[in-house]
Amino acid sequence: MSYRVDFERVSTIGLESSPVANALAGLRANEARYFKNKYNYDFVVEPASEAGETIRRVQRILKEERDIVIASEPLEACTSNVDTIRWDHVFYESGLAINVMYTIDDPKRRAVGFKLSEGMDIPDELASRFKFARQRSKLAGTIRGSFFVVKGEY
Known part of the structure; x- marks a missing residue:
């Protein structure tokens, strides 16, 4: 069942199994x-369980671009098409959120973003590859983030 995320009343619906469910819910609300x-x-x-196509696409991009395989289980995902951009988001049990910004008409504006919920460690599969910058969010506390540019066609 799909869920419209309410950023005014942050809820852990769908994220309850995460050890950082409240922080991950804040991160999702921030998005x-x-x-x-x-x-x-x-x-x-x-x-x-209902977002297999989105999850497989994100997994493929991570694997083909940087040989990254995320160890944590995905809890939720979505694909949003706005303007000429396809945004894929996957939220993981560990507290990790990944988004892929894929501009349809501009191959120079494509990237994968990683966001870490407050209270989680940097996953081993990302720790040696990326430096994470911090930003404050009223909804999510401290978010640590990093990204890389997508070079391939997906």
Whole structure:
């Protein structure tokens, strides 16, 4: 069942099994607020069991671009098409959130972003490859993030 993320009343619906469920819910709400403010778009997620295509696409991009395999289980995912951008998001049990910004008409504006929920360690598969910058969020506390540019066609 899909869930429209409410960034005014943050909920852990769908994320309960995460050891950092509250922080991950805040991170998810932070994404929802961004999409509402920037694109007037409602951020709707699906359980991982219903979002296989999105999860497989993100896994393929990570594997082919950087030989990265995420060890944590995906809990939720979504694909949002706004303007000429396809955004894939996957939220993991560990507290990791990955988004892929894939601009359809501009191959120079494609990237994978990693966000770490407050209270989680950097996953081993990312620790030696990326440096994470910190940012504060009223919804998510301290978010650590990093990214890389996508070079291939997906």
